[in-house]
Amino acid sequence: MTTSTTPASAGTRAGAEVRLESLRRSYGAVPALDGLDLVLHPGELVALLGPSGCGKTTALRLVAGLEDADSGRVVVGGRDVTRLPASRRDMGMVFQAYSLFPHMTSLENVAFGLRLRGQAARERHRRAGEVLELVGLSAQADRYPHQMSGGQQQRVALARALAIQPTVLLLDEPLSALDAKVRAQLRDEIRRVQLEVGITTLFVTHDQEEALAVADRVGVMNSGRLEQVGSPTDVYHRPATPFVAEFVGLSNKLPATVADGSAEVLGVRLPLVDPRAEPGAALAVVRPESVGLTPAEGDGPLVGTVVATSFLGAVSRVRVDLGPVGTVLAQLPTAEAGRFAPGARARIGLRPEPVVVVRPHE
Structure with missing residues (x-):
């Protein structure tokens, strides 16, 4: 299923268009993706929602370049990146696990990607400080991961992904390891930052409330296919299939x-x-x-x-x-x-x- 409806607010945002075209991926005889078609408009946040094994994480990993598609294409900003390695796709990723370096401070963790790109120390520290301020962690710049809460560590992980100014932001169940109150707070914070930066974002989650709360559009997946893509209101109040009606809400x-x-x-x-x-x-x-x-x-x-x-x-x-x-x-x-x-x-x-x-x- 392909959708090309541009959200009303998209004209005020920056960001690149992302197109997933007829993506297929199987693990042995088990199809994980069965011809996935999806368009993410510039600056839009799209949430992929579905039960375990529906193919949503596989789709994100194909976009990131962490896995290869059996067939189909990933096109970012008009450029076919399907065969490019992850390191050349200009994407920022935030995983469920924070994956911070324990021996580095928040500032050093955020600056790490800039260091790999050869940016001068003064400039990368300035940029890391800016992004920490964006996620509300300026006061924790000199703290190590073990000195911060889970929510703060995940904010550092988000800041690290944004520091390199990627074309696309990929979020893979980033809140599932947090307790309910922190999860709700950080969910809103991610949305605020995403809107402020204007970055095209793919958010993968199994949490219905999470998807409906933050996304411009929600794609509900089942057995490697998109059952419906639409605004949170449409998906909830006008489900396109019996599966969507029963799965969402x-x-x-x-x-x-x-x-x-x-x-x-x-x-x-x-x-x-x-x-x-x-x-x-x-x-x-x-x-x-x-x-x-x-x-x-x-x-x-x-x-x-x-x-x-x-x-x-x-x-x-x-x-x-x-x-x-x-x-x-x-x-x-x-x-x-x-x-x-x-x-x-x-x-x-x-x-x-x-x-x-x-x-x-x-």
Whole structure:
């Protein structure tokens, strides 16, 4: 799948276009990439998202030159770099492991790539200082890795990748080794720096929240192929395939009858993401935030028993047992969810938002 839609803000950015054209890579008889086509616009951050083994890291390694493609091309700024070694591709990489030199200070680690390029000591120290300031670590310039937190070390790794002023920035699960709070903070920091520098960036992650929060566009991968590429809003609210609908975010699968371009779900007529869906029995993929709850007494087709409530801060998730239909998950403001303690009776309501349908065997 190829997309060429330029983000609205791209005109204000610098950066190089990156094109992945029909990339294929197999390990023995197992295909890791099966004809991957993707365009990264200048200055854009694209996140590749998918389960383990979907091919997202392989794609990044082919772009970096750390592995060779079986076929296809990698084109950066109009130049075919497919057969160039990694050292000649002008790319900065940040890995999950910080990979800092333990005997070097932050400043020395950041300046290391400049030293390899033969830059004079005074100039490389000036440049390293600038990039440390960019990532908010000027005060830690003289510290060694063991004197810094994991988040600070990863910022140093980011600064080191940026110091050489690469054409493309590649991020391979850079936040997965950090705890949740630091991960969220550094995620936002990476986005700030990326926008400020204006560098074209490929971000590989298995974390859905991470991808949706930082990317201009998200590419969802499955078995070596792109299932969908689009804005975070489109990928979440208008998934192109059943796999995307189920992989990105939480969802309920509710019995549905498809007819005339819509689906009847629990007695409610809902629009379809794809009005061309074949008529007949199906399962509708309904987001928890599209499920409403009201207190109820007695029985009825939409009335069930609250099984559990999970507090998530500003929102809470309430699980309701609807008997033969199964369990339905609703996401509500926490103040509203407080009315639904375990054992309480609740009536389900569905908001008229477009749904994806899958057949029972899918």
